[in-house]
Amino acid sequence: MTRSGRSANQLQYEELQRAGQRLATAQEQLLQSEKMASIGQLAAGVAHEINNPIGYVGSNLGTLQDYGTVLLGLIEKYHEALFSDDPIAQRESLLRMRKQMDVEYIIGDLPNLLRESREGIERVVKIVQDLKDFSRVGREQKMQPADLLHGLDSTLNIVWNELKYKVRLEKHYNPLPQVECLASEINQVFMNLLLNAGQAIETHGTIELSSGCSDSEVWVNVTDNGCGIPADALPHLFDPFFTTKPIGRGTGLGLAISHSIVNKHHGRIDVKSRVGQGSTFQVVLPIRQPNLEQASPAAPPEAAS
Ligand SMILES: Nc1ncnc2c1ncn2[C@@H]1O[C@H](COP(=O)(O)OP(=O)(O)OP(=O)(O)O)[C@@H](O)[C@H]1O
Ligand SMILES: [Mg+2]
Structure with a gap:
């Protein structure tokens, strides 16, 4: 027995337990640093994966802005015509204008651009979420x-x-x-x-x-x-x-x-x-x-x- 009342056997066991804990911590750190190193290596690729959708969302926003200008302009013209002395007489010129502005095409394209942009943003959100899940520090996880x-x-x-x-x-x-x-x-x-x-x-x-x-x-x-x-x-x-x-x-x-x-x-x-x-x-x-x-x-x- 030692002075503290613990047997040599018990002391040895405690020392072993501490060594085991240190080893587990070291292994945990190695694991985490390997994970971080691979994220570092993958960073350029992940950035590219994010940049790509951001690129087309940006370009879609530009087109949507143009479409918005055209459609708002047309609404303005309709408004003017509606409150003019003879709205029916404006009909032909409004139809011509609508054709010139290719409104049919815009009506077809606009939902596609919005859908594509939404998918792009969802993809970015997903990649960022995956990255967050992946890089989560593992210690004390159950x-x-x-x-x-x-x-x-x-x-x-x-x-x-x-x-x-x-x-x-x-x-x-x-x-x-x-x-x-x-x-x-x-x-x-x-x-x-x-x-x-x-x-x-x-x-x-x-x-x-x-x-x-x-x-x-x-x-x-x-x-x-x-x-x-x-x-x-x-x-x-x-x-x-x-x-x-x-x-x-x-x-x-x-x-x-x-x-x-x-x-x-x-x-x-x-x-x-x-x-x-x-x-x-x-x-x-x-x-x-x-x-x-x-x-x-x-x-x-x-x-x-
Ligand atoms: N799918 C595979 N096809 C052929 N060889 C493989 C394959 N997986 C592993 N190896 C072989 O096993 C070795 C060890 O793989 P490991 O993943 O441990 O290390 P690494 O890929 O060389 O480097 P690190 O993964 O640390 O970047 C590789 O170098 C390769 O020779
Ligand atoms: Mg490998």
Whole structure:
């Protein structure tokens, strides 16, 4: 026994617990910084995705302003005609004016411009929301039921600019039940898999996203028809810093971090690949997390003294 009345065994256990906590904090920080680094890398693409709709909303507003001027001018003319001494006599000239101003075309085009602009704004709002969800700091989050396919689509939105020029996307989603998880971390896994799949495709290719479930598990597959992975690289894929990409392109942390996130969720990532034909990364997650209290290690029994 020590002076404070605690056994050496207990002190050791407490020290171990503190070390465990420090490790968990360090891992959390690593996770967060990898997430932020990838957002940094994606920033230009996301900016482009936002700029594009903002561009056409701006140009639509210009056209709508012109249409407004024309229509208000015409209303003014109608008003003048209505209150003139002989409104019927004005009819012909008003009709001619209406034709000159191409009012029929404006009436057809105006709802389209408004709809397109509304869609553009909704797209920007969606991207900003996805980005906010994605960058949320994970600490002290509790695992909660989440819609994985919604998360996959949001993540796709964020990385789309990296993929859209060379990738044809195929979705074969089977509906999934809500899955107990840390949604923003699972999205980070999806992002790494999507980016890897895109980077495996040199010029043009296909990424297929599919999903399915059993009674207790769900799976999400990311399949590309890119370069494939040689057999001797397969055992190292999840090693931290294992990368075959040029310096500045890859840090080799994407899969290592994805693996640790999926592990934390009591799931697994399976890989199938053929050189020259492509790869499938399958994320398998339990629908409900095992009872966490049962899963955490029990305190050591007091040493008999
Ligand atoms: N879909 C894939 N097709 C072919 N090779 C892949 C695929 N996914 C991963 N790899 C291989 O696994 C390696 C490790 O992937 P990982 O995502 O961990 O790191 P990275 O992509 O190189 O860098 P980072 O993700 O940190 O930017 C890659 O360098 C690549 O060789
Ligand atoms: Mg990667």
